[in-house]
Amino acid sequence: MKIENLVKTIDHKIILNDINLTLNQGEITGLIGRNGSGKTTFFRLLAGHYEFDKGMIFINHEDIQTNKLLKQKIFYIDEQYNFLSGYTLNKLLEFYQNAYAGFDKEKYLHLTKANELKPTFKYGSMSKGMQGLYKIILAICSNADYLLLDEPLDGLDLIVKKNILGILLDDVSENNRSITISSHNLNELESIIDRALILKRNQIKLDYHLEALRENARKIQMVFKTKKVPAFIKENSRLLHIQGRVVTAIFENYTETLELAIQNEYPILFEELPLTLEDLFEVNLAHDVTNYSLQGESL
Template sequence: MSLVINQLSKRIDHHQTLDGISFEIGLGQIVGVVGRNGVGKTTLFRTINGQYLTDHGQVLVDGQEVVDQPEMRTQLCFIDPLANFFKGATIAQIQWYYQAAYPDFDNAKFAQLLDRYHLTSKQKLRHFSKGMFGLFTIILSVATQAPYLFLDEPLDGLDVLIRKNILGILIDEVATGNRSIVIASHNLAELEGVIDRALMLKHGRIVNDYQLEAMRRSARKVQLVYRDKQIPAVVKQLGHIVHVSGRVIVVVFEDYNAEVQAQLATTNPVFQEDLPLSLADLFMANLTDEADFELLS
């Protein structure tokens, strides 16, 4: 089974929020959707899951277009963290609703996870803290047994111990090979520890689709120091500048090879050092605009 997003577009308030987005996800993956505030990550999740009608494009599950086969929506699950229509309901009432919506809803798993985190079926969502609400939506998502789960900022507001437990739950769910999880998050450090792949979203489009293991083999983060404060043109052409401090420049080269190394040598840096490459570095490399450059300086 695969999920295919084909040329998905959506305008909101006359703004092109999504502009021809395409990607495919098989089972057994944890995929991060990374982008700056307001770039359209939540809109993407809502459009894929049918909360918004598409202006153009297709969402296909196992080769079937979801808009034509509504029963295929049970293969997708997105619990919108901003939705308020369940706030007055109890956990038991919400469980009943999701049992009706998802025929494979796993009551045993749901009860087990509620018990682990000391939640009871009589509790109402309106009494939950932000972190507890986030925890509950993850428990509910996992229990639906939908092959594709969409989580929007799932770690936001959770304390460090619950975050570690939740990440463990998500990894265990994917390890079976029967489901995939798509996560939008600003917590890049924790996201990096669990995702296999990162979709970089900018101006309503996917500007890069990284397989992180392959990226770590080919990319390099390099710190360079020059005698003056001028950045050599070849550095700008071959790499992405992620930090500037006086004469010190930090650059990410996505395809660092012998040719790049030789061209760097011609710039005669007085100091050069390789640094560990992180997901935050890729974020900076892809999503920083010219207007941000003064901040980097």
């Protein structure tokens, strides 16, 4: 899926501006941003729940606005406007079979039976964990190429989370889907995603492929003889914390030349620490202020 110059305004406020990216099949992408940054709006635009003001979305080089059948290749359940509550699982099966021509009924029956989700269960009466599991089963069995999952693990217990993550990872490896997940739990996200998109000030500001990031980036804790941080460190890193003389910095392109320059300052302490997704969130978004408000609507 290729997204070009996507723009969305709501109530005369720019929510998303000039979004350009490609979502690749066989890849799990994490969408990261502060509350109100536009993550849900982004999903609604891709799924066709919102009309966008400008831009184009292509699947296999075809415009989804022109070829409406391409929307069957996208799966998304909007949590705010969730219509599932009043229906039994049997009725929901009928609905999704009609909505997605490639719906895999055999897999659906296998997964619901294996997880003790009976056809007579009413979705609205199920626990939050079982609802989350059921939505993942619907997503996978839709056979859509692009799954958009908005906080799919929120509020679920450990056992249900492991079950859901196992189903998702198996499905990506078997079917080469593209999965985009937004989540506030960055530790959980880090364990499964290949790529992280940082949504900030209406735009995708950073696009990290985690494998490349882990090869090139370093998180270093240093103590120098004085409180002054050397200028070249400020120029080549993102400062995460400064507490007294203890400096913690993230170098996104850490080289032997940089390491030599640091050592030439004869630091009292020089220690490499594990670099996490939470570090990237903090260093990029901790001081970002979002002020979007649509009468309580999640953006």
